[in-house]
Structure formats: C-alpha cells, structure tokens
Amino acid sequence: MQNHSFVTEFILLGLSQNLNVEKMLLCLLLFIYFATIAGNMVIVVTIMYSPALLGSPMYFFLIFLSLLDACTSSSVIPKIIIDCFSERKTISFECCMIQLFAVHFFTGAEVIVLSAMAYDRYVAICKPLHYSSIMTQRLCGILVVVSWAGGFLHSIIQVIFTLQLPFCGPNVIDHYMCDLFPLLKLACTDTHIYIFMIFANSGAICIIIFSLLLVSYGVILFSLRTHSSEGRCKALSTCGSHIIVVLLFFVPCILIYARPTSAFSFEKNVVTFMNAVTPLINPMVYTFRNKEMKNAIRKMWKRLIVISDEF
Numbered sequence: 001m002q003n004h005s006f007v008t009e010f011i012l013l014g015l016s017q018n019l020n021v022e023k024m025l026l027c028l029l030l031f032i033y034f035a036t037i038a039g040n041m042v043i044v045v046t047i048m049y050s051p052a053l054l055g056s057p058m059y060f061f062l063i064f065l066s067l068l069d070a071c072t073s074s075s076v077i078p079k080i081i082i083d084c085f086s087e088r089k090t091i092s093f094e095c096c097m098i099q100l101f102a103v104h105f106f107t108g109a110e111v112i113v114l115s116a117m118a119y120d121r122y123v124a125i126c127k128p129l130h131y132s133s134i135m136t137q138r139l140c141g142i143l144v145v146v147s148w149a150g151g152f153l154h155s156i157i158q159v160i161f162t163l164q165l166p167f168c169g170p171n172v173i174d175h176y177m178c179d180l181f182p183l184l185k186l187a188c189t190d191t192h193i194y195i196f197m198i199f200a201n202s203g204a205i206c207i208i209i210f211s212l213l214l215v216s217y218g219v220i221l222f223s224l225r226t227h228s229s230e231g232r233c234k235a236l237s238t239c240g241s242h243i244i245v246v247l248l249f250f251v252p253c254i255l256i257y258a259r260p261t262s263a264f265s266f267e268k269n270v271v272t273f274m275n276a277v278t279p280l281i282n283p284m285v286y287t288f289r290n291k292e293m294k295n296a297i298r299k300m301w302k303r304l305i306v307i308s309d310e311f
Contacts, residue, residue, distance in 0.1 A: 007167035007186075010096055012089040014176045015080065015268065026084040032276050033077040039283035040066040042297065050296040057135040058124070058238070061117045062286060064144055065245075068110045069279035075102035076275045080176050089176075093167075096178035100162060101155045103179070103275070104202075107253070109151030111209055114246055116143040118216045121242060125235050126223045157201055165189065175268060177275075181256075182267075203258030210250040217243055241285050248278045248285075 016022050043066040046053070053059040079099070083089040091099070123134050158180065168188040175182040180198050184191045220239055224232045252274035256267060287293045 006169060007093060007171045009090050009092045009171065010178065010186075011172045012083060012091060012176055013172065013174050014083055014089050015272070022084055026081060029077055029081055029084075029276065032280050033073060033081070036073045036077075036276075036280040036283075037070050039280065039287075040070040043283050043286060043293070046293065046296045046300050049300055053292065053296055057120050057140050058117065060140050061113055061120060061144075064147065065110065065113050065117070066283060068106050068113060069282050072103065072106040072110070072275060073279040075099060075106065076177050083176065091178060096183075097159055097162065099178045100180070100183075101159050103177070104155035104158045105151045107151075107274075108154035109147040110249065111205070112143070112147035112150045114242075114249060115209060115213065116140075116147065117242055118213050118246070119143075121235075121239055122216050122220055125220050125227075125239075154201065154205075161194070161197060161201070165194070175271075177271070179271065198257060199259070203254065206250055206253040207258050210246070210254065213246050213250070217246075237290070241290060244285050245282055248281055249274070252278070 014022065015025050044063050047059045047063050048054060076099070079091070120135055124131050127134065162180065162183055165183065165187040166189055167183075167186055170186045170188075173182045173186065180202075184194055184198075187194070217239060220235070224235055227235065252270045255270050256274070287297065
C-alpha cells in the first residue's frame, strides 16, 4: 500500500465560496434533509403498520429503498450543513474514508433493491399465476441480504482502491464531500488507470444494470397489451413510479462515474441532485402516484388523531 501519511485532513471548498449563496443553500438543505427523513420514515412506518402492504413484496422492498434513501442523505447533508457554519471546512482522512464508504455502501445496495423491485413487477405482470410461488418471503429476504452484501462489497472496493492513492501534499478538495474523482485530482501519481478502474467498478455497473432495467420495463409494458384496461392502468401507474425512480437514480450515476476523464465542470450539481434531491423525490413519487399508499397513510393519520384525542 502506498504512503498517504503526508495528508491527515482534507479542506473542502463546499458548494459555494459566496457567503450569501451559502446561507441560502443552508436553509434549502435543512428543508430538503428534514423533508427527506420525514417523507421516507412516513413510508416505512405506514408499511410496517399496514399488514396488507407489509405482506406484499413490492412494499417490503420499498421499506428498504426508503431506509437507504434516508441513510444516503444522512451520510452527506449533515456534514454540509455543519460546514456552512465553519469558515474552514475540513474533514480528517479517516472521516473522509468513512464518508466514501457510507455513500457507496447505501447507493450500491440501492442499485440491487431497485433491480429486485423491477423483477417483482416483471413476475407480477408477466407471470401473475406463479407470483405467490416465485416471490416468496424467503426470496425477498435473500434479495435484501444480497443488496446489503453487494453494497458492502462495492464500497469496500472503493475504499481499498482509494487507500492505494499517494496523497503527498495538495489537500484542497473542490467539493463538499469525499468522492473518487475529487480525491483523484489530489493524488501524486498518474491517474489514468484509476479512472478506468472507477469506470469498471461503478460506471459500467450503472450502465449495465440501467440497460437491463429499461429492457425489463420494456418487456413489462409490452406484455400489458393482453391485460384489461383496469389492470393496464394499475400496472402502468406502478411501473411509471418505478421507472421515474430508476431514471432519477441511474442518470446521475452514469453522468458521474461512466466517463473517461476526471474533469467535469458541473459534477457538484449532479452529485447534489443524486445525494440530496433524489432521496427527497422518491417518497413523493411512491405516495402521490400510489392509491394504496395514500389510503394507508390516510388510515394511519386517522388512527393517530384518534389516539391523540384519547390522551
């Protein structure tokens, strides 16, 4: 392993060097963060306390997707908010590696959860008679374990890869978080082989899985021709939500990691969208476009009002 001992901390330039812009961003990020946590936790609690939803594989996966979105947001935004109150934004080498691990762990797991949700919809729509025998609780449990294991494997590879880089002087990151390309710019070595390795571990995976998901949803939509108009509308609504979430997740992922160079002028904006905006939009997509979720939230809300009136 090469020596990085010259660098013990990194200086983050943040989202903006303009104080007024930074104050505006602070207010916006505080709102986004609390709305993200609240929105995703509402989904988790609603499904957990709705037996009809909890028994469905789709909503079982949705619990984990919501938890992953909340965790992804929590691994990035609180640090940005704290840094907004500091003149000198720093992060220790160890904390930098922890943040790098956390972000890639949660997003890596999310890739597999989104794939599992696509498979669930494929079986439900294309093989409805075999749905209960294929999408068993055991299979759902295995897919969730695979998602956590896959996220861990992906993120540990990223950290080990980063630890090989020699950081021998420059420590100013033109970013608000620790990620692969910003760190590559500081490495005292030729980084072309490392850029290729990032593409192989992150970019290529994003492109392949995104392509497979698009094909699977294409097959699903094609098979809807044989369904009744009512069944078609319901399936289109559910698949529409899934497709929106897949696009919101994979398009930024491909823009960030599937590129031949580390130079990318609007990288911060795309990463911000992926880590802050996408986890906020996901719960909105799944609640506003889903009648079952809206009804379950309404029932839970009424139950809470009844309980509070009793006290």
